[in-house]
Amino acid sequence: MKKENAQGGISVEEKVSLLYGDGNWRIRGIPSLGLEPLTMRDGPLGLRMCNDANDWAKDKTEPTIGYPSPSLLACSFDPELLSEVGKAMGRDCREHGVDVLLSPGINIKRNPLCGRNFEYYSEDPYLAGKLSAAFIKGIQSQGVGACIKHFCCNSQEDYRMVNDSIVDERALHEIYLKPFEIAVKEAKPWLLMTSYNKINGTYASDSEYLLKDLLRGEWHYNGVVISDWGGTADYVKSHNRGLDVEMPCLIDRKEDLLKGLRWGKLDSYEVNQTAERVKTLLEKAKKGRLAHSDYDEGENRRIALEAAVKSMVLLKNEDKALPLKNFKDVAIIGELAKSLRISGGGSSRVNPSGEATFLLDDSMASCFAQGYALDGKANGETLKIEAVDLAAKKKKVILFLGLSEVKESEGYDRTSLSLPQDQLDLFDAIRQVTENIIVVLNVGAPVELPFADKAKAILLCYLPGQEGGEAIKRILLGEVSPSGKLSETWPLHLSDVPSFGFYPGTQTQSLYRESIYVGYRYYASCDKAVRFPFGYGLSYAKFKYGKLSLSEKAIADGESVKASIPVSNLSKIGSELVVELYATPLEPNVFKPKRTLIAFQKLFLAPGETKLFDFEIPFDAFAHYDVSSSRFDVEGGKYAIEAASSANDVESKACLKVVSDAEFASKRTQLPVYYAVPKGGFLQYDSEFERLLGHHVPFSRDPRSKPYTLHSTLGDIAETWIGRILIKKALGLEGANDEMFKRSILSLPIRNIVMNGYRQKTVLAILDMANGHPFKALMHLLFGVRRHDL
Incomplete structure (x- = not known):
């Protein structure tokens, strides 16, 4: 041990102290090397500058810029924009003396009920990975570290600290690990945060396979791995298996950890490895502090505004109801118009430095009616009558609908996709006096829209940040053409979701029966109707797609193919446009989704302009995870390459032959449900799920029975x-x-x-x-x- 001290220049006591946090927000420094502690803060929706006690109340955090939620930013399909937002947040951090932003969260949106979906990007791993990589690069260009989270399969909030995600190896690698792999390899985040849950029986913080074999071994990640707050299942086992720092830590673990070293329970090699990684991290932070420059809050607010404008999604525009010429004969209705919701509940909640409202001036406020009370405390019938009276006097109505912060939050999942009944009743009442209703949806995740066929227009703003009011105004008035595309599918009904009936599972287990068929991969594969498909979004401009062409007719290992498609703007309105590129296997032996996103590009087209959208398709875009060889491999055969305006709307396609020596036998007889995907979901197919897993679903005993363990919940011991x-x-x-x-x-x-x-x-x-x-x-x-x- 003394020899190690001499070589490393760090005492054993200092090394051990690096294994656990210093209170809520710091990683300890190394005084003997002149390295100061590192400070972290939450930040998916902007820097949450809370006090050291980690109070979540807005009035106990410093005002900072509230940016659009990741659920909205992802709809931009614009890595350059995400990079700019990352740079802005990095500057915010540097201004407030924060070294690491605990962002982005890149978990897959497995089910729209997940309470934390507003913090995440997409149901698609490729899109989530590419956007998060750009965001990370932006943050770290400012000398501030990014921390990607939550690694991995953290797809629910209910019982997140004890639940076991039972997922097959293909889905694990192709869907849930893929965005992390892309982000790690392309952006090299300073830190990575493990999730609370188990994955196939092992807590994420204890998983030697995930943290050492995969993350360190295959992906060559050399950053620091920290636990989620209170997410260390076994603080000795975790350190031995690849966790660097337990966060937070409100007690001194040093004595217990030194005992672990003396007794041979704590691996001294792993302690030394952690010390080196944390030392490197502290050196990066020290260098980053020197990068401080003049801070321009106005510029960062401009970026927040631009991000909101470029990300909002126009879902419907019947009879060209939009854009409006002005708001002179328009009623503005809905509490959310006055107080835009910009965050969900939990650790991402920001205290915005500016007011988030659509009522930007007195003239707009004068034609406003509340319509409903989000907290349910006011007289709803009176509010509805006042709103209907106002609507009857105006030619058009802008109706803001959405959910309260308490409905979408960290810590628990939603139980319904429904909007509040009083809001649905309000829509119906207004519809009795006018058909000209423009709905603005202010939500963090999809909701059912029973009125969709009756509204003239629907604009989705998700959680738009503190500049959201101005962004909505610019789109409604046509100052900017909407260009956002949905980064997640909006189903018709909750019962249409592939994990319906077994999400979020029991307290102890969540069975990922749907495997790789998440989001549009499911809906497209079984031709199931949806309200709005992945990748969908309207524009005020009119575009014409040309013919998709490929540079080669075939592709082999080590090669790439260029795909190009001309698109013309036939209108007098300049607008950005996203073109999506999908791959469809034509005769696969391995079960695969009907359609998989493999590339996307966003360009601005001036009125009358034609531009060529170019894509480079690498060979590994056709790879799937082969369980028998434990690696990604490519099945040869014919694929349709499709240029599309959504996952359901193919504009042009071409055929490509993929040449591969790998051979894969069909498992159609063993796994028929994964080849002929059922429209009714996967609830009734336990036996096939177990064949897919390769073993029986592990037995789960009643957690309320003795003996209790450290992983038992307070609810489990409630009767003691x-x-x-x-x-x-x-x-x-x-x-x-x-x-x-x-x-x-x-x-x-x-x-x-x-x-x-x-x-x-x-x-x-x-x-x-x-x-x-x-x-x-x-x-x-x-x-x-x-x-x-x-």
Whole structure:
């Protein structure tokens, strides 16, 4: 050990102290090397500059710029724009003395009910990976580190800290790991954050396969791996298996970790490796602090505005209801018009430095009616009557509809895709006095739209950031043509979603029965009708697509093919346009989606202009994950290359022969449901799912029965005397009236009590008492952590 100290220049005590955080927001420095601690903050929707106590209330965070949500930014299909947003957030961080932004979140949108989907980019791994890589490069160009999260299969919020994602190897690698692989290889983020959940029986923070074999080995990642806040399942096992830093840490772990080294429980080699990686990270942060330059908040707000404008999606425009000439004879209705929602609940909530509203001046405010109360406290019938009266006096109505922050939040999932009934009733009431209704949707994720056929126009703004009001105005008035495209499918009904009926699963397990058929991969493969398909979005301009051409008729390993398609703007309106490129296998032996996004490009076309959209298709664009060889491989054969305006709208296509020596036998007889994808989803196909997994679904015992473990939740021990005391104390904390807090507290694992400052020996004693072992509890309180506890 002393030899290692001499070689590394860092004492054993310093090395061990790098394995756990310094409070909520810091990684410890190395005083002997003159390296200061590193400061982190949350940031998917902008820098959340909270205090050290990590209060989530807006009034306890410093005002910072609120940017459009990732759910909106992804609709831009514009890596350059994402890079600019990343640069702006990096400058915000540098201005506030923050070294690392805990962003982006690049989990796949497996189901629209996920409470945190507004923080994520897409249901498509390629799109999510490319956009996140651009965003990361932007942040890190400012000398600020990015931290990608949550690695991986964190597709739900309900019981996220104890749930086991049971997923087959193909889906794991092709869908859920792919965006992380793209981001790691292309952008080299300074940090990576593990998820709370298990993946196929092993917690992400404990997974030697994910953290060492895959991340370090195959992807050659040399950054720092940290846990999510309270997401370390076993703080010794995790460090041995590839986790660098446990976050946060409100207790001093040094004594217990030094014991682990002495007893041979903690691997000294891994400790040394972590010390080197953290040292490199601290050196990057030190260099980054020197990059400080004059801060221009106005420029960053301009970027937030531009990002919102370029990302909003026009979903419907019947009879050219848009653009409007002005707002003179227009009623503006809906509480969300006055107070635009720009974030969901949880750790991403920003205290915006500017007011987010569509009522930008007195003239707009004078033609406004609230219509409904998001909190349900006001007299809804009175508000509806006032709104209908106003609508009857105007030629057109702009109706803002959406969800409250409490409906979309970290910590729990939605239970419905429905908008509030009072908003649906309001639409119907207004429809009785006018047909000219323009709906603006202010939501974080898809909702059912039973009124879609009755509205004249629908503009989707998702969560548009603090400049969202101005962005909406510019699009409604035609100052800018909308150019956003949906980065996720909007289904007709919740029952249409491929994971319907088994999402989010039980407390202990979530079965990914749908495998690779997530989002449009499912809907296209079974020709299932949707409300709006992936990649869909209208423009005020009119475009004409030419013929898609390929530079070669065939492609082999190591080669690439260029695809080109001319597009003409036939209108008098300049507009940006996204062209999407998909690959469709024509005669595969391996089951595959009907259509897979392999490239996209966004260009501006002036009135009357024709431009050539060029794409380069690499050989590995046709790869699938081969379970038998544990690697990506390419199946040869004919593919249709399709230029499209959405996943359902192919504008032109060409045939390409893919040449490969690899041979794959069909498994159609063993896995028929994955070849002939059922329109009714995958709920009834357990036996085929197990054949796909290669084993039976693991048995899951009742978590409420003894013996309890450190992974048991407070809800599991709620009937024990110590459980009742802990729950009562937790619900008495400041902020317990928050819906997220209430719904999350019962799913909190016993191990996470350390986040409230309890020593590890106290946590072990609590577990002993829950299991009915008071003497063991006393021993832990008296003598602390023992050898068998590590």
